Amino acid sequence: MLAYLLRRLAWGAVTVVGVLLFLFWLFFLYADPQDVARRALGEKAPPEAVAQWLANHGYDKPAVWNPAAPLDTRLADHLRRMLTFDFGKSDADDTPIAARLADGIGPTLSVTVPLLLLGLPLAVSLALLVAFFRETYIDRAGVVLSVLAMSVSILIYILGGQFLLGKVLRWFPISGFDPDPGVVLRFLALPVLVGLVSHLGSDVRFYRAVFLEESNRDYVRTARAKGASDARVMARHVLPNALIPVLTNVSLAIPFLFTGSLLLESFFGIPGLGSITVEAIHANDFATLRVMVYLGALLFVAAQVLTDVAYTLVDPRVRLG
Amino acid sequence: MSAPLLAVEGLVTSFPGRGAERIAVVDRVDLAIAAGETLALVGESGCGKSMTALSIVSLVPKPGRVDAGSVRLAGRELRGLPVDAMRRVRGAEIAMIFQEPATSLNPVQRVGAQVAEAVRLHERVSRGEALRRALALFESVGIPDPDARLGAYPHQLSGGLKQRVMIAIALAARPKLLVADEPTTALDVTVQAQILELLRRLAGETGASVLLITHDLGVVNELADRVAVMYAGRVVEEGTREAVLGAPRHPYTQGLLRAMPARAAAGERLYEIPGAVPAADAWPPGCRFAERCAIAQDVCRAREPERTPLAGGGGVRCHAVAAAR
Numbered sequence: 001m002l003a004y005l006l007r008r009l010a011w012g013a014v015t016v017v018g019v020l021l022f023l024f025w026l027f028f029l030y031a032d033p034q035d036v037a038r039r040a041l042g043e044k045a046p047p048e049a050v051a052q053w054l055a056n057h058g059y060d061k062p063a064v065w066n067p068a069a070p071l072d073t074r075l076a077d078h079l080r081r082m083l084t085f086d087f088g089k090s091d092a093d094d095t096p097i098a099a100r101l102a103d104g105i106g107p108t109l110s111v112t113v114p115l116l117l118l119g120l121p122l123a124v125s126l127a128l129l130v131a132f133f134r135e136t137y138i139d140r141a142g143v144v145l146s147v148l149a150m151s152v153s154i155l156i157y158i159l160g161g162q163f164l165l166g167k168v169l170r171w172f173p174i175s176g177f178d179p180d181p182g183v184v185l186r187f188l189a190l191p192v193l194v195g196l197v198s199h200l201g202s203d204v205r206f207y208r209a210v211f212l213e214e215s216n217r218d219y220v221r222t223a224r225a226k227g228a229s230d231a232r233v234m235a236r237h238v239l240p241n242a243l244i245p246v247l248t249n250v251s252l253a254i255p256f257l258f259t260g261s262l263l264l265e266s267f268f269g270i271p272g273l274g275s276i277t278v279e280a281i282h283a284n285d286f287a288t289l290r291v292m293v294y295l296g297a298l299l300f301v302a303a304q305v306l307t308d309v310a311y312t313l314v315d316p317r318v319r320l321g
Numbered sequence: 322m323s324a325p326l327l328a329v330e331g332l333v334t335s336f337p338g339r340g341a342e343r344i345a346v347v348d349r350v351d352l353a354i355a356a357g358e359t360l361a362l363v364g365e366s367g368c369g370k371s372m373t374a375l376s377i378v379s380l381v382p383k384p385g386r387v388d389a390g391s392v393r394l395a396g397r398e399l400r401g402l403p404v405d406a407m408r409r410v411r412g413a414e415i416a417m418i419f420q421e422p423a424t425s426l427n428p429v430q431r432v433g434a435q436v437a438e439a440v441r442l443h444e445r446v447s448r449g450e451a452l453r454r455a456l457a458l459f460e461s462v463g464i465p466d467p468d469a470r471l472g473a474y475p476h477q478l479s480g481g482l483k484q485r486v487m488i489a490i491a492l493a494a495r496p497k498l499l500v501a502d503e504p505t506t507a508l509d510v511t512v513q514a515q516i517l518e519l520l521r522r523l524a525g526e527t528g529a530s531v532l533l534i535t536h537d538l539g540v541v542n543e544l545a546d547r548v549a550v551m552y553a554g555r556v557v558e559e560g561t562r563e564a565v566l567g568a569p570r571h572p573y574t575q576g577l578l579r580a581m582p583a584r585a586a587a588g589e590r591l592y593e594i595p596g597a598v599p600a601a602d603a604w605p606p607g608c609r610f611a612e613r614c615a616i617a618q619d620v621c622r623a624r625e626p627e628r629t630p631l632a633g634g635g636g637v638r639c640h641a642v643a644a645a646r
Contacts, residue, residue, distance in 0.1 A: 134383070219427040221419065222426065223438075225378065225380060225416065225417040226442055226493075227439070227494070228442055315429055
């Protein structure tokens with residue numbers, strides 16, 4: 001298992017380096033540093049100011065080849081900064097990127113963690129319920145509602161939720177965020193609710209299909225022939241066997257746990273990493289964008305490896321090797 | 322025969338067809354099994370043998386359903402029993418063994434726990450006591466090193482051992498009737514013989530009746546007291562093993578016996594019944610075997626034969642036999 005994990009991690013490292021090289025091409029070779037500087041300083045900035053800005057942000061160095069000092073290039077800087085997590089300054093306003101990440105992670109987690117902790121049990125139990133009543137009107141209604149729910153854009157849920165629950169019923173603030181423990185829940189309720197509803201349809205439909213497939217297996221018939229009730233069969237036999245696809249689905253959501261939801265955060269004015277990413281896009285803040293993409297890739301690779309380990313815990317047949 | 326342990330009468334099980342009509346895959350089936358007796362239900366694949374078994378314990382997969390008939394166990398009607406009462410019958414009074422031991426055990430649960438679950442579903446005993454019972458069951462079904470095997474997962478056991486675990490599960494609550502659906506079909510020949518011997522020994526020890534579903538007449542010869550032959554959803558002939566295997570009256574039974582490799586002389590081409598069992602939605606109106614039968618007459622295609630009682634308590638559904646009397 002250790003050898004397997006090392007091999008997986010090595011492949012993960014290859015993936016991350018690939019992402020880094022792609023980012024280098026996109027942000028250092030494809031994007032012209034002159035344009036970046038002009039956007040940051042304004043069209044009318046004097047050439048000296050542009051040159052100074054380029055020097056401050058390291059955009060003045062040779063791209064990949066510097067015969068005088070081989071490690072003093074943009075590529076070497078880029079790789080060193082990313083791999084040592086020394087992210088430097090924002091291209092837009094010179095604030096340290098690390099400080100912005102530290103500010104943003106709290107608000108992001110305060111939305112995404114409740115979303116996962118509430119959403120997963122909710123989707124799984126609804127799917128179990130619908131699968132339990134398979135071939136009945138409850139099942140059919142569940143499928144129709146799921147497809148309807150997943151067909152509606154998240155923008156509709158956001159705007160509809162803000163209008164109905166925020167403006168008309170005045171249950172929650174329309175948007176905004178305040179880390180004060182006394183009021184923070186009021187601000188988080190609506191984004192978490194909208195996030196829950198927007199994911200529920202596709203999750204229920206997916207988990208229902210997983211549970212139904214397991215329900216048709218021979219061992220389920222054995223359990224029923226033993227005299228187990230339908231509910232017990234679902235909880236003790238179908239659910240444990242369906243954990244692998246459930247885990248796979250959850251692992252895909254893990255990177256977004258940290259990087260946050262771009263739409264939810266920006267529409268609800270939550271100053272998390274999702275909002276930071278959106279602002280960076282608007283402000284041509286390439287330095288911050290690079291960091292966000294890199295961190296997303298890292299988290300993705302880490303989630304994959306962790307999922308592999310989790311498989312061995314839920315299924316004794318899985319041996320990593 | 323005195324009052325049978327299991328009496329099935331007029332059992333009809335159907336699935337939805339193409340239109341609004343339903344297709345009876347088990348059609349007016351009568352079966353009776355005395356206490357301690359082994360009845361073999363034989364026929365080709367697709368004859369409705371397994372559906373008959375699942376109908377008896379109300380486990381017909383949706384959208385199939387039992388439409389008519391009566392299933393009495395020790396005089397008690399099982400049809401129409403509330404779901405929870407039927408649940409208590411399954412496992413405790415009627416237990417089942419299935420064809421595929423490889424897929425019939427829960428792959429992520431230790432086999433000891435699966436046997437213990439069968440115990441605890443029907444008796445109020447502690448987990449530890451249930452596991453001790455599982456250990457005793459493992460010993461009685463001949464699992465070597467039973468203590469260690471309790472903690473094994475199904476994929477760590479061979480096919481023969483898995484089937485022994487299935488048998489242990491089936492016997493966990495001391496059922497009166499054991500339904501074995503092709504219990505040896507998926508196993509190696511040498512293991513088949515061991516499992517058959519085990520079933521015979523356990524049936525003798527526990528006094529349980531056995532409904533043995535098989536297409537293998539060699540297995541029937543080994544285990545059965547009585548035999549019922551099914552064709553296209555109907556029981557076409559039944560009687561004692563000696564009568565059905567020794568002096569078969571129905572052309573289908575005769576064909577099955579002629580097709581046995583053990584009965585063919587060396588170098589002789591094996592006999593096969595021409596054609597195949599028609600699909601359930603294409604069963605002919607008269608005798609369902611008529612189109613594959615060498616001696617079929619016009620009457621066979623026009624009208625379904627009544628059951629003709631035979632000496633020795635058996636019966637057969639064949640116009641030719643009826644006409645000869």
